[in-house]
């Protein structure tokens with residue numbers, strides 16, 4: 001594998017690994033286009049796929065139809081990584097979520113009072129997967145890798161350096177260039193690429209109500225699967241004597257929280273702002 005590294009000055013120590021954490025959304029694709037045209041210095045993009053059954057289908061379709069061919073045409077590596085168990089088998093987030101007998105819920109569901117529950121999905125299925133690859137390719141506390149993340153100026157609150165791991169130095173190329181989400185759209189269009197779907201798992205409880213309403217209208221089968229999943233999680237919780245949890249903050253099942261045939265005017269939050277690790281929704 002030909003990973004991009006900066007050639008060190010004589011006597012400056014080992015090479016520094018330099019990768020971009022590709023989320024599959026607008027900001028990441030804009031960074032891919034910026035790298036392809038030499039405006040940012042990244043030649044290795046890493047996509048931590050949390051599962052073909054978990055990522056939004058449109059994100060995976062875009063990855064395979066547009067992002068990978070575009071990267072290959074421009075001599076950029078776009079590498080797909082997956083979480084593996086100790087025995088080498090692959091685990092998806094959906095599998096973990098629906099594992100029989102599981103007592104915990106790894107995704108950011110809302111508790112009955114609307115408060116967000118704790119989540120382990122981003123850490124287990126993105127951060128650790130990327131860390132494993134970086135360490136296997138030479139990143140260490142003594143020689144941290146430079147890791148680019150696509151956070152634009154309008155989401156600057158997500159650029160939280162405190163979450164940096166010892167083996168990495170986070171870099172936000174869109175902030176350096178002063179680019180906003182609207183600029184990213186222009187960059188993608190200029191590169192001849194379509195605008196990607198917002199990248200996140202289809203069942204992510206960080207979705208704002210309008211995202212769920214769009215899904216109910218445009219992707220009714222996926223919406224139904226999300227309702228079924230929420231029911232399934234609550235059946236399991238009821239067996240354990242626990243309160244129900246929900247995929248929205250409305251304190252009721254998704255099917256009732258997001259009624260069909262009407263626009264949701266009050267969105268409440270910006271979904272990407274809730275995911276402060278910067279590894280989802282980019």
Ligand code: SF4
Pocket residue numbers: 050107108119121122125199200201203204205206275280281
């Ligand atoms: S998109 Fe949501 S459910 Fe998926 S890994 Fe990120 S926080 Fe978890």
